[in-house]
Amino acid sequence: MTNDFKKKKSQKEQTFGDVMRSQGVSRRSFLKFCAATASMMAMSPAMIPKIAHALENARRPSVIWLSFQECTGCTESLTRAHTATIESLIFDHISLDYHHTLQAAAGHAAEEAREAAMEENYGKYLLVVDGSIPMGNPGYSTIAGISNYDMLMETAKGAAAIIAVGTCATYGGIPHANPNPTGAVSVNDLIKDKPIINVPGCPPIPVVITGVLTHFLTFGTIPELDHLGRPKVFYGQSIHDRCYRRPFYDKGLFAETFDDEGAKKGWCLYKLGCKGPTTYNACATTKWNNGTSWPIEAGHPCLGCSEPDFWDGGGFYKSLSMPTENITQTAIYTAAGAVAAGVAIGAMNKSKKNSAIAAHDKTTIDDLEK
Ligand code: SF4
Ligand code: SF4
Structure with a gap:
């Protein structure tokens, strides 16, 4: 057993509260994070103390991360946080027992770590997968001599849930694009008997990945999913x-x-x-790079x-043909002033709602801090 793995074993006894205190995170910052999490997940402010209590006492779940046919962009996305945020702490301090890009162990020691984590945490660990699985030939992609398919099936058996991170793991992604030379498929195509949370994006937004982990740490469940298995x-x-x-x-x-006037404006x-x-994602609200x-x-x-098949979708710079009628209809509304009025009322309501939530959150944080 490697020293790295022994160290991780003792770290597993820590709660997330212990981790935060050891990193010097103030209680107020932590409560603000819980308030932001409640807002981000569309929960009522009454949930803030519950989130704080559950998260503070959460033990670190064992996570095994498998990377198959991928470009490492999903891992890069997660590890490129500019500042130490509580989101990054959540990622840094989960018990990442196996991740062949990030772990110090190599060769036999790495495979031993994966097998030990599976055995010790059978039925309880989270399995994170990025990359698609080549089905054309088992030799197209192997780790430690094991085909991606065999490693996925073996590791999925004891997982409590699977998070498919990135468009390759969720839909096959770029390897799956026409003519799909390796016969690439998604996690969902192969695993039918485990809860799977799809977190697509090329790459996915870091805060969305940590949001899903936070939900699991806080409630021990997976968030509500849409028809494509994505957190709503x-x-x-x-x-x-x-x-x-x-x-x-x-x-x-x-x-x-x-470079025309419209672009400049x-x-x-x-x-x-x-x-x-036609794209469903959180970029417009969470944005990127903090x-x-x-x-x-x-x-x-x-x-x-x-979205599925985005690479084959008809050209990145070719406009969609579908919403043309909407433009005309909306332009008619705009001419009548309806949209402007609606936007103004919506903005007012939104701003009132945001101030009310902010005020409520502040009161809750002040109360909890006492
Ligand atoms: S079509 Fe226009 S309004 Fe809609 S997402 Fe693209 S830039 Fe924004
Ligand atoms: S703006 Fe569109 S293409 Fe760009 S990261 Fe967001 S969802 Fe993906």
């Missing part, structure tokens, strides 16, 4: 419905090229191929990376 709290609305350029779409104001990117109207920006804010259309 993050994938319940389209990019288009939450896009800050939406008022331009509603007014029929579009950039026609990447920040108009809608629909005619440049934006797939926001909330700094996101692709549409940087002037690039959404590619639809969290």
Whole structure:
């Protein structure tokens, strides 16, 4: 047994509260994180103390992370946090017993760690998978001489739940794109008897991955999923419905090229191929790089990376044909002032609601801190 693995075993006794205290995270910061988690997951402020209590006392679950046909972008996404956030602590301090990109162990020691974690935590560990599984030939992708298919089936047996991270694990992704030379399939195509949470994106948003882990740590359950197995709290609305350029779409104001006046004025990117109207993801609200920006804010259309077959979907810069009628209809509304009024009322309500939630959260945090 390696020293790394022994160290992890003693760390497993710690609760998340112990981990936070050892890292110098203040109680107020922790409670703010719980309030933000409640808001992000559309829960009532009354849940904040429950989240705080459950998370503080949560023991670290064993996590085995398998990477198959992938580009390491999903792992890169998670490990590129700019500052030490509680989200990153949640990721850093889960008991990541096996991750062949991040672990120190190599060769036989690495495989021993995976087997020991499976045996010790049978029925309780979380299995995270990124990458697709090649079914054309077992030799296309192997780890320690074991085919991806065999490793997935063996490790999935004792898992409490599986998180398929990234578009390759959730739908087959780029390896699955036409002509799919390796016969790539998703986790969902192979495993039918375990709860699977799909967290698609190329790569997925880090806060969405940690949000799913937080939900599991807090409630011991998986979040409510949509028809594609994605957590509804993050994938319940389209990019288009939450896009800050939406008022331009509603007014029929579009950039026609990447450097015209419309592009400079920040108009809608629909005619440049934006797939926001048919893409469900949280980029427009959580953004990327600790909330700094996101692709549409940087002037690039959404590619639809969290949807099945996005790579084969007809061209990244070719506009969708579907919503043309909506544009006309919405433009008529706009002319009548209905949308403007609706947006104004919606914005007022939203701002009142946000202030009410913020005030409520602050009161709750103040009360809990006493
Ligand atoms: S089409 Fe794209 S850029 Fe335009 S409003 Fe929708 S999501 Fe935003
Ligand atoms: S904006 Fe669209 S393509 Fe870009 S990361 Fe978000 S969902 Fe994926």
